[in-house]
Amino acid sequence: MTRTKMLKPTILSISMATVMAGAAISPALGLIAQAFPEASPTMIKLILTAPSIMIIPFSFLSSYLTSKITKRTIILIGLVIYLIGGIGPQFFSTIESILLLRLVLGAGVGLVMPLSMTLINDYFTGRERTKMMGFNSAFSNFGGIITLLLAGWLATFSWRVPFNVYWLGLFIFILIFFFLPKGEVQKPQSHEKKAKLPLAVYGYALAMGGVMLAYYSIATNIALYLEQSELGDAALAGTIVSFTTIGGMITSLLLVQIEVIFNKFVIPVMLFGMAAAFLFLSFTHSIPLIIVSVCLIGFGQGAIFPTIVLQALNQVKPHLADRVIAWTSSMTFLGQFLSPVVLDGLGKMANQESIRFQYGVLSASVLFFVVLSIVLIARNRTQDVSVE
Numbered sequence: 001m002t003r004t005k006m007l008k009p010t011i012l013s014i015s016m017a018t019v020m021a022g023a024a025i026s027p028a029l030g031l032i033a034q035a036f037p038e039a040s041p042t043m044i045k046l047i048l049t050a051p052s053i054m055i056i057p058f059s060f061l062s063s064y065l066t067s068k069i070t071k072r073t074i075i076l077i078g079l080v081i082y083l084i085g086g087i088g089p090q091f092f093s094t095i096e097s098i099l100l101l102r103l104v105l106g107a108g109v110g111l112v113m114p115l116s117m118t119l120i121n122d123y124f125t126g127r128e129r130t131k132m133m134g135f136n137s138a139f140s141n142f143g144g145i146i147t148l149l150l151a152g153w154l155a156t157f158s159w160r161v162p163f164n165v166y167w168l169g170l171f172i173f174i175l176i177f178f179f180l181p182k183g184e185v186q187k188p189q190s191h192e193k194k195a196k197l198p199l200a201v202y203g204y205a206l207a208m209g210g211v212m213l214a215y216y217s218i219a220t221n222i223a224l225y226l227e228q229s230e231l232g233d234a235a236l237a238g239t240i241v242s243f244t245t246i247g248g249m250i251t252s253l254l255l256v257q258i259e260v261i262f263n264k265f266v267i268p269v270m271l272f273g274m275a276a277a278f279l280f281l282s283f284t285h286s287i288p289l290i291i292v293s294v295c296l297i298g299f300g301q302g303a304i305f306p307t308i309v310l311q312a313l314n315q316v317k318p319h320l321a322d323r324v325i326a327w328t329s330s331m332t333f334l335g336q337f338l339s340p341v342v343l344d345g346l347g348k349m350a351n352q353e354s355i356r357f358q359y360g361v362l363s364a365s366v367l368f369f370v371v372l373s374i375v376l377i378a379r380n381r382t383q384d385v386s387v388e
Contacts, residue, residue, distance in 0.1 A: 007123065007177040008132065013172045014075065014116035016143040017082060018109055028151065032098075032160035039095045050099055051085075051106030052337055056330040058110025063326035066186040071115050071122075072176060078115075079173045082108030087164025105166075113142050114325035121313050121321045122183070123255050127256055133306040134255030141249045141302070145242065165232050186319045195320055197327070204312035205327040208305065210369070212335030213342060214274065218244050218294055221339045225355040229285060235314045236287075249297020254379075258303050264381075266307050268373040271366055274300035278363035282356045305332075 025032075025048060033044045065074050085105030120132045151162040223237035251258060262269050273320075277296035280289055291338040312324050342360045350357065 005253070006175070008135075009122070010175045010179040010187060011116065011119045011132070012139045013134055013175050014112060014119070015140040017079065017169055017172050018113040018116060018140065021316075025069065025151065025162055026161050028155040028162040031152045031155055035159050036095045040348075043095060043099070046099060047095075047102055049337070050079060050102040051109060052333045054103050054106030055110040055113065055333050058107045059114050059326040062111045062114050063322040065111075066115075066118075066322045068185065070183045070185055071291055071322075072180050072182050075112050075115055075176050075180070075262045076173060078108045078111030079169050079176065080108070081105075082112065083169045083173070083242045084108075084150035086169060087163055090160035090163040090280065108169075109236060114322060114329050117309060117325050117329075118261060118321045119180075122318070130225070130306075130310060131256045133310055134252040134302075136252075137302055137306050138249045138252035138253075141245045143287050145245055160329075167171060169369055186322060195317070197320065197323060198315045200315050201312050201324050203325060204308050205331040208308055209331035209335035209338075211301060211304050211308075212332045213339045214366060215244070215297060216339040217343055217358065218297060221343070221355045221358065222294070224283070224360075231287060231290075243294045244301070247295040248302030249298075251299045251302035252306065255306055264377050265374075267304055268370045268377070270300040271370045271373065273297075275363050275366040275370060278359045278366060282360035282363060316345060 029044060029048060033041070033046060034041070037322070050273050062074055062078070081104060085101045085103070085108055088101040088104070092098055092101070116136060117133065120136060122130060124132050147168070151165050154161040154164060219241055222240055226232040226240075228238055261267055273296045276298075277293040280293040284290060284293070309325070309328055312328055313321055316324055343361075346361055347353055347358055352358075
């Protein structure tokens with residue numbers, strides 16, 4: 001009975017490990033730069049982004065391993081690697097060693113991250129599955145807030161101390177060891193050929209990447225946006241960015257209710273809200289309206305991500321769920337990585353350095369996908385009627 005009661009919090013706890021891959025160390029970057037004055041600014045930034053480089057290939061490795069060993073075993077192995085890569089940098093005194101261990105951290109996250117969602121697909125169905133997927137996203141956002149605050153406080157002692165936030169991985173390891181059922185190896189039926197993923201799955205994965213590309217423009221650009229507009233400093237930027245997380249938490253927790261209200265139109269409705277928010281950001285000079293706008297963007301992301309994952313999972317049989325999650329997760333991190341590259345590139349091509357221009361382009365682009373998604377929904381409904 002205790003194990004049954006602990007199943008939900010145990011599965012949700014995994015998302016805490018994944019969200020901290022890079023974010024937990026961001027408050028200490030300035031101190032790390034001071035501790036290693038010979039390191040270039042790019043090298044210092046790599047400490048934050050290096051885990052993402054390893055997450056993508058190890059997500060696919062995680063998917064492959066589910067046909068060889070149980071998910072519980074993969075998660076336990078991943079968490080050991082996570083602990084080594086997360087805690088280890090504080091014991092080394094060269095920037096190269098720190099970067100190497102950050103890559104190790106990314107490998108551990110890559111093994112664990114896809115399974116946090118596929119376990120929900122394994123143990124829950126219907127509305128309960130939708131609710132758990134929303135809780136998973138909300139818990140991830142909440143974990144991000146808590147760990148950033150904790151790391152910021154730990155950074156007041158030394159650049160080394162914030163790495164201790166990764167001890168949370170040990171707590172998650174204990175939960176998994178005692179409360180997650182051993183499960184079975186995910187093997188296809190012996191009479192089935194090696195199945196290919198439907199084309200729709202790749203479409204959903206690309207959509208995840210596109211939404212992340214737009215969503216991450218707040219984290220990467222808002223400080224410069226406020227500076228260019230003479231509206232505030234870095235402290236205000238940090239406060240505003242936090243509202244995207246708050247918005248995401250709210251819609252993630254209310255995902256079932258949102259699905260009931262908007263039904264198949266959840267994605268276009270949320271995309272429309274994001275398009276409106278980017279439009280507001282392209283012209284407003286009002287701090288309250290900026291906060292409302294970033295909240296809207298958080299609302300959209302919080303509902304769209306779990307909805308896309310669920311729709312992608314509905315395209316395949318259970319033993320292919322891990323491959324689906326590997327693709328959607330990998331495209332999410334690719335979108336995060338490409339966000340500043342693509343948006344800055346568009347600004348240079350148009351000879352427009354203003355962040356407002358980038359937000360205007362995002363508004364128009366997201367609005368285009370609102371129309372496209374409505375067209376696709378209408379076409380699918382027509383096909384369903386003709387089949388009947």
